[in-house]
Amino acid sequence: MMQQVDGFMNLRNRFVVPSTLPSCTRPEKAVMKSYQLTLTFNMALYLIEDPVEKHSLHLHKNKFHTYKQAFLQGEKPDVKLLGRLFRFYKFFLMTPLSLEDGGNSTLAKYFSVLVSTLCLVYPFFSNYTYLRITKDIPAPVTTFLPRLLLSIMNSLFLVSSFLNANTFMQENWRAVLKSLDQAEYILRKLYFEPVRKDLRVTGELLFIFIPFLAATSFQIYSYGFSGNPDLFLCNGGAILTYLCMCLFLFFMLRLNDILTTRYNFLEKELQKTVFEQTKDQEKVRKLAEIILLYKTFKILIDDLNKVLGAPLFFYVCVIVSLLLTTFSINMNVDNSDGYNNNITIHNIVASVILIISMVVLIMSCNSVEVSGDKLVRTCYMLHEGCDSQPVKDQVMQLAEYAEQWKPNLSAAGFYNVNQSTLSAIFEAVITYLVIIIQFNLALA
Incomplete structure (x- = not known):
């Protein structure tokens, strides 16, 4: 107990709390001192860099256990849903199988590495099977190369999701859950009550998974109609990828909604x-x-960028690769054949669905950035209209933090995902399509 008290006092020295106001009376000074003491201990209790549990001996031997349980048992409906997704996604290796210290975590690392190795090998098997099936069908290199790129991007999306969840980023996942729990505690003190969005969540589920089920069913039917089972072998990995992309999209939409709110x-x-x-x-x-x-939200977003940045980057890469593949195949396919016509329709429909999902995801990330920009503008407006000097100082401090720590979701550090990303992606796709057309004309 004395060690915990020492931890409180060490942390208390980190904060500079304003002393008494110049014109305070004695009772007001006592009240101010009480506020200072309460604020100091509250900040010490929930400071991110040096949490109090490091100084406590009676907590669970796994110091993270308390934070994980608090997050998974959150009271707010949106956080509750995110906790359920966190548990459910373990079955797809997209969230950590185990965040406990010890053997379970090591086993999860080995298992994710094994599955990721299979994902990396699969593109070569898939394209070898595809070449063997189509060896008698003349096709330009512009048809094969985009397909090879697509299969590689599919694998990299899966590998980045599996390894970030269970091998490389477990500490960051711990930090994410810890920051969420600490933020929710402070929000409870501020009497925050989010609005239930059951209808919106249901709409997102229908929007994401019904097209996926329809497209997958049509794809499996087309492979069966072709009478060639090898087609399923060389395209089965894509079905798993698109399922994980749907799960990732729903998780990101819920997470971005929590941050924006x-x-x-x-x-x-x-x-x-x-x-x-x-x-x-x-x-x-x-x-x-x-x-x-x-500050807690800033640390949360930094850890989210480390955990989800790579899957977000490869999510966009998969969609761009699919657009190029669909365009190049449809330029060289004979639609007089019934099977080819079915595949063409499926590719076009799948491309449209994924384009819409990419736009929705990017605009969802953009909403987080916009909400941060609104806070900066509000701080400066309030600073100009406030008369009290202590309040003006605090508002200006918040404005400086908000200006420096804008909430930006990053795609593995390559670029920030916002509205301007859409124009850059479409410009790149159009450029690649022009190159494919020119290359086909040169070959012709």
Whole structure:
């Protein structure tokens, strides 16, 4: 117990809390000192870099266990749903099989490496089978190369998802759940209650999985209609990839909705705090909690970028590769054959579905960035309209943090995923399509 108290006092020294106000009376000074002490201990308790449990001896031997259980048993409906997805996605290796220290975690690493190795080998087997099937069918190299690129991108998306979840990024997954739990605690202190969005969640499920089931059923039927079972062998991996992409899309939509909702709440709470008729001490205390919450979200997004950045990057790469493959195949296919006509229709429909899903995902990531920009503008507007100097100082501090720590979701560090990403992707696709057309004309 004494060790835990020492931990509190060491952390308390890290914070610089404003001293008494210049014109405070003695009772007001006592109140201010009480607020300072409460704020200091609250900030020490939930500081990210040096959490209190490091100084406690009576916690579970796995110090992360408490945070994981708190996250999985969250009270808010959106966090509850995310916790269920976190558990369910373990069956697809897209979230950590085990976040505990010890043998279970090591076994999960070995298993994910084994599955990832199979995913890396599969493109070569798939393309070898495809070449063997189509050896008597003349086709230009512009048909084979995009297909090879697509199969490689499919495998890299799966491998990045499996390895990030169970091998390379387990510490970051722990940090994500810890930050979510700490943010939710502070939000409870601010009386945050999210609006239930059951209809929206149901719509997202229908939008994502019904087209996938329809396209997959049609694809399997077409392979059976062709009378060549090898076609399923060389395209079966794509079905698994698109299933995992659907799961990834739904997870990202729910996560981005949580982040956007909470950033918008921060903006409203900031306006409410500055304009409410209370003492400056109370306003300063609430603003300090808002700053701490913003810092927690910044750390959360940094860890999310490490965990989900690579799958997000390869998600976009898969869709771009599929567009190029569909275009190149349809340029050289004989649609007079019934089977080829079915495959052409399937490829076009699948491409349209994936383009829409990519646009939805990118705009969802863009909404998080927009909510952060709104908070920055609100801070500067409130700073200009506020009369109290202590409150103005806190608002300006939050404005500086919000300006420097804007919430940006990154695709493995290559680019930030926002609305401008769409134009860049479509420009790149059009450029590649022109190259394919020119190459086909040269071969002709």
